[in-house]
Amino acid sequence: xxxxxxxxxxxxxxxxIIIPWLLEHQPDILAVQETKVQDHEFPGDAFREIGYxxxxxxxxSYNGVALISREPADDIRSxxxxxxxxxxxxxxRGRWGDMHVINAYVPQGRDRESDHYAGKLEWLRNIRKMLxxxxxxxxxxxxxxxxNVAPEPMDVHxxxxxxxxxxxxxxxxELFYEVCAWGFRDVFRKHHPEPGQFSFFDYRAAxxxxxxxxxxxxxxxxxxxxxxxxxxxxDLKPRRLREPKPSDHTFVxxxxxx
DNA sequence: ATGGTAGTAGAACTA
Numbered sequence: 001x002x003x004x005x006x007x008x009x010x011x012x013x014x015x016x017i018i019i020p021w022l023l024e025h026q027p028d029i030l031a032v033q034e035t036k037v038q039d040h041e042f043p044g045d046a047f048r049e050i051g052y053x054x055x056x057x058x059x060x061s062y063n064g065v066a067l068i069s070r071e072p073a074d075d076i077r078s079x080x081x082x083x084x085x086x087x088x089x090x091x092x093r094g095r096w097g098d099m100h101v102i103n104a105y106v107p108q109g110r111d112r113e114s115d116h117y118a119g120k121l122e123w124l125r126n127i128r129k130m131l132x133x134x135x136x137x138x139x140x141x142x143x144x145x146x147x148n149v150a151p152e153p154m155d156v157h158x159x160x161x162x163x164x165x166x167x168x169x170x171x172x173x174e175l176f177y178e179v180c181a182w183g184f185r186d187v188f189r190k191h192h193p194e195p196g197q198f199s200f201f202d203y204r205a206a207x208x209x210x211x212x213x214x215x216x217x218x219x220x221x222x223x224x225x226x227x228x229x230x231x232x233x234x235d236l237k238p239r240r241l242r243e244p245k246p247s248d249h250t251f252v253x254x255x256x257x258x
Numbered sequence: 259a260t261g262g263t264a265g266t267a268g269a270a271c272t273a
Contacts, residue, residue, distance in 0.1 A: 009273085010265055034273090036266070061266050108273060148273095202273085204262035248264075248273080 001256040002027040003101070005217050007146040007200070007249035011035040011066065015046050016244035021235075021251060023050060028070045029096070031103035032056075033146040035064030042066070055092065063089035065103050065145070071096060080130045090123075099225070099258075100135060104145040109166035117166050120148070121175060128179045137183025137222050144219040146200075146249065149176045151186075154195035155215040157207075167216055184220035187254045188232040199234055200249045208239055208246075219254045231255040 004027040008014040011032055022030065030052075035042070037058045047054045053072045058064035067073060073094035079087040090105045106124065109117035127143075135141050150168040153159035162168050180186075188197070198213025207213060219232065232254040239250035 013265070034265095062272070110272080202262080203264050206262085245264085 001099075001258045002253060003029045003031070003142060003144065003219065003256075004251050004253040005031045005033070005103070005144040005146070005219060006251045007033045007105070007217060007247060009034050009036070009247040009249065011064070012037055012041075012043055013245065014247055015043060017238050017241070017246065019046060019050060021238060022047075022052065022068070025235075025251075025253070026070075027253065029094075029101060030068040031101065031144050032066040032068065033064070033103070033105035035066050036061060037064055055094065057088040057092050059089045063105060065090060065092045065105055067092055067094045067101065067103055069094070069096070073101075080126050081133075087123075087126075098140055100139060100141045102141065102143045102145075104143065104147060106146065106148045108148045112164065112166060112169070120166065121172070124175050124179050128182060131179070131182045135222075138224065139222060140225045141183075141222045142219065142225060143184055143221075144217075144252075146216060147176075147218050148216050149173065149218075150214050150216050151176055155198075157198065157212040157214070167214065180220065183222050185223065185226045187219045187221050187226060187229045188215075188234075188252065190226065190229060191232040197234055199252050201239055203248050208236075217249055217252045219252060221254075225256060225258075228257045229254055230257050 054068045055076045056066035075095040077093040094101045107120040109120040150156045156162045199217035201208035201213045235251045239246050
């Protein structure tokens, strides 16, 4: 079983990257964030034409999440709880058999003093509440997506210069690990303990060419799945393309022996 | 260099 996360930064603009990537790498599930499209304009036909099902929650211009999969999901849920309209376009959950997938686009936070940053911390606390309510760490559960958290110094290109950033500071990373203490483990780091592994490169300052990146896109699983993971990898090629135009994030994938 | 680029929109906001 192969599962991938990708912040598309507009799924319509990124179809020339996503469709060939799906055909080449054949993931069972692709979790997309920042689709930036309302539901009635979602390009579902492009995925159905190559044999993928898709479910999505979007809004105009901002946010938006989707689950694109070989097999249709048995259950789809949106937000932290049924009827949570406020978080529809940042959280979509699916179940395939006994495997639960939580696709999240965690708020970025803008700056430490803003309400947006306070909302980001609250968002992570709500994830923990949702986990406590709806799942158990002995179940096969995957939490993946653009989590807007670089957990360790090695997850940013300049840990000293970037300390205090909304995606890299001790308050945030401590909270992140409190959420993970529910029962999540970092599948990517199981296979790649080395530094220099990044999933996001700012469009500005040609960061991709100097490898000044961040690892903020994650695939975390409960122990039953963690033990069955066989590989994880970041595909930098789609980020380095000039044509077609790249997203500022790239694909992060985990492979499991199931 | 507190800049830089990109997407959505069709000006200014978000990242």
